[in-house]
Amino acid sequence: RKEVEQDPGPFNVPEGATVAFNCTYSNSASQSFFWYRQDCRKEPKLLMSVYSSGNEDGRFTAQLNRASQYISLLIRDSKLSDSATYLCVVIHTGTASKLTFGTGTRLQVTL
Amino acid sequence: EAQVTQNPRYLITVTGKKLTVTCSQNMNHEYMSWYRQDPGLGLRQIYYSMNVEVTDKGDVPEGYKVSRKEKRNFPLILESPSPNQTSLYFCASSSRVSGNQPQHFGDGTRLSIL
DSSP: OSSEEEEOOOOEETTTTTEEEEESSOOOOTTEEEEEETTTTSSEEEEEEEOOEEEETTEEEEETTTTTTEEEEOOOOOOOGEEEEEEEEEEEEETTEEEEOOEEEEEEEEE | OOOOEEEEEEEEEETTOEEEEEEESOOOOOOEEEEEEEEEEEEEEEEEEEEEEEEOOOOTTTTTTEEEEEBBBBBBESOOOOOGGGGEEEEEEEEOOOOTTTOOOOEEEEEEOO
């Protein structure tokens, strides 16, 4: 089983739709969680951190479910510019300097 | 402007010819790392460094070397490149790995080994 797993997609959604992605992780000692966005052939960029209590940034909401070992990203009112690959990142407590990336979920927002 | 700079951006070379990909950051970050990205496998960490003269292996270190003699620089060295090292490489830095500190990525280096 991979340490961090994501559905690769693609998720094809119309503009204005709400879409959600999940990311599961296998190491229960994982400590920190992030969502990154990556446009085609470009560098990943931090989208948002994921806090235990859940957090929101505009149209984006991130949540953590430690019991089931997954994090989620919800995008409301999708825009064409949201089309990208979304990567989840997990940091393990025992190896705090090592980040593990999921393979990413591709989102395509259409007219 | 705060940035991570990688060079070269593109390189085509042949098997066995030693090469170095440079990485430099101007944010005074302690933590730096190298990743390779391959289709279906995502980003995998090659090596990381928590500070000067401190480096450690990531998930896929075989065939690579790194050094951290200065805080700002973290070159990736391929002593004897092979075709399976053809990939997109990213360097990243962070002031601190834990907590909220984001990883700042360079623009990437597309490497082709023939």
